Amino acid sequence: MKFSCIQLCLVIVSCEVLSLENKRLLLHDPVSIAEAIHQLRTEIGELNATHYKDVEQLKNEHAKEVADLRAGLNAEKLQRCRTGSVDFNNEKCATHCSESQIIHFSPSFTKVPVITFAFSTIDVNKDHNTRINSSVSSLTTSSAKLTVGTWHVSEVYRATLNWIACPNM
Missing domain, CATH: 2.60.40.2080 (Immunoglobulin-like)
Structure with missing residues (x-):
């Protein structure tokens, strides 16, 4: 996955753990940047996995609702004159x-x-x-x-x- 520099900067800036000095050092140290990118990729991967599970759960709930609606419509058809x-x-x-x-x-x-x-x-x-x-x-x-x-x-x-x-x- 490729992330823009803006996304990377937003995540780095939003980290409360790093002080302003550490952020400056991090941006100039290639090893620190690589570690930060690896950590971000891992976090994004975890978020994607969680998101995927949420989407699958919503799909299943939606499919059940659609099936229930269809059953209701069929029952309604049975009740016509x-x-x-x-x-x-x-x-x-x-x-x-x-x-x-x-x-x-x-x-x-x-x-x-x-x-x-x-x-x-x-x-x-x-x-x-x-x-x-x-x-x-x-x-x-x-x-x-x-x-x-x-x-x-x-x-x-x-x-x-x-x-x-x-x-x-």
């Missing part, structure tokens, strides 16, 4: 019937979510009253069972449920 729609085709059973379908959340939630759903399509016989209901059951972190039913003489040929499942905060 999921949406979908389910078609129920009741042509075979238009009067007083029930049909169920299982929906799957991908990815799964970490806790059982809250689910909301609504009809977006209902195809009925215009000559009869419309009686239709819907429900959710078997709600887990990875799936739910949606059911659409009719009763009495209602004729529902087709129904579509749109759903949204969100983390239960």
